[in-house]
Amino acid sequence: MIQISQLEKKYIVKGQAVQALRNVSLTIEQASIFGIIGRSGAGKSTLLRTLNLLERPSAGQILFEGEDITAYDQAQLLKLRQRVGMVFQHFNLLNAKTIAENIAFPLILSGNTNAQQRRDRVNELLELVGLQEHGHKYPSQLSGGQKQRVGIAxxxxxxxxxxxxxxxxxxxxxxxxxxxxxxxxxxxxxxxxTIVLITHEMQVIRSICDQVAVIEGGEIVEQGAVADVFLHPKHNVTQKLVAEHQAFDLEQLPQWNTATGSQLLRLTYVGNAAHEPILSRIAAQTQAEITILQGTISRVKQTPYGQLIVALNASAAESAKVLQLLREMDVTVDVLPADPAPAQGE
Incomplete structure (x- = not known):
């Protein structure tokens, strides 16, 4: 659907070149929901706006449905923007027009429909977004959520x-x-x-996206399936974004002395494993003591997952057996520091 290769974007600000995007390469599959997440100023809005050439890249290539849109002339660009819809943060509705007129406005601009066709399309879209009874109203009469539904329609x-x-x-x-x-x-x-969305909230990504790219300083620092990135973040930026929306607080865990033989483990299980009595099976097959310290069960889009922080107290041989059993059950195991470093000043 979309292939972005080595995309660059530079601005000239007060005579100085400012790099907004640097060597960005992404593939966005057809009919997927692709999320781009990053802090304010990371470059995500600039990247999004290159996909309909509201921002023209300084270098690189964007293939959309097999065509390099960065080479489009003005006539081709107008046709492109009819194939690419955009939903804005602050709705950008025309306050002097009714809801039906707002929805019909792009159809009028395109010049491809008559009045009856526009009425039919508007009614169809009002039903799609759940605003069948609001077509005659004005934006000022709607809530924020309703305004955004109009923007989507x-x-x-x-x-x-x-x-x-x-x-x-x-x-x-x-x-x-x-x-x-x-x-x-x-x-x-x-x-x-196909939907591409940008956000600074990992919860939005987790709720509906199939794939995600994390952007920082104009560069993609991590990308992949949402479940993989959310549950096993590798880059420091991603880890911080994920930590803001997790139930875990490792700093509140008791300090487990390594001299006791205890290990702190983070167990992650996805899909059907999220509903399996994993720890009960471990207890039945080993002599290990496992204490649950923190835990959560939730979903990434439609995929259930579970994460537990546990303390494992066992001999070296029993610990090895536990780890082997967990991996056989498709549980990802991360060994955490047994004695978290105290905060500065303590």
């Missing part, structure tokens, strides 16, 4: 092949955010629409 008006979401939920409360994420997920499944 408007972005879908011209039957786009790609939907770009620029922090589409960051202005919404948590409950409304979840309803918008469910809507985007439903649209992805019903229409087979």
């Amino acid at each position: 408007r972005a879908l008006a011209n039957y786009p092949h790609l939907l770009l979401c620029d922090e589409a939920t960051s202005a919404l409360d948590p409950e409304t955010t979840q309803s918008i994420l469910r809507l985007l997920s439903d649209i992805n499944q019903k229409l087979g629409l």
Whole structure:
């Protein structure tokens, strides 16, 4: 669907070159939901806006449906933007027009439909986003979540092949955010629409994305399947983003003295293993003592997972047996420091 190769973007600010994107390469599969996450200023908005050439890259290539869009002329660019819908953080609705008129506006601009076709398409989209009774209202009469639903409907008006979401939920409360994420997920499944979204919240990525790229300083520092990146973050930036949304607080764990033979382990199990009595089976097959210190069971999109922090007290031979059994049960085991370093000043 989309292949980005060695993308660069430079700005000239007060006579100085500022590098916004550096050597970015990504592949976004058709009909997937792809998330780009990073802190403010990391370059995620710039990257998103290169996908419809609102920002033209300084170097590199973007293949969209097999064509290099960075080589497009103005006429080709206009047609591209009819194939790419965009949803904005602050809705960007026309306040003097009704909801139906806002949704119809891209259809009028494209010039490809008559009045009856526009009415039919608007009604179809109002039903899709759950606003059938609100077409006659104005944006000022709607809640934030309803305004964003209008923004999504408007972005879908011209039957786009790609939907770009620029922090589409960051202005919404948590409950409304979840309803918008469910809507985007439903649209992805019903229409087979490719969605690329940017966010600074790992919870958004975890809820609906299939793949994720982590951006920092204009560079992609980590990418992969969401479950892999979320459960086994490798880069320091990713680890910090994940830690903000995990139930674990390793600093609150008791200090386990290595002299006792105890080991601190983080156990991660995904899919069907999340519902299996793993520790009960370990206890039945070994003499090891396992104490659960912290734990959670949740989902990454539709995939269940579990994570436990446990203390393992056993002989070397029994510990080795436990680790072997865990791995045979498709449990990922990370050995944690037994004596966490005390905070400065202690």
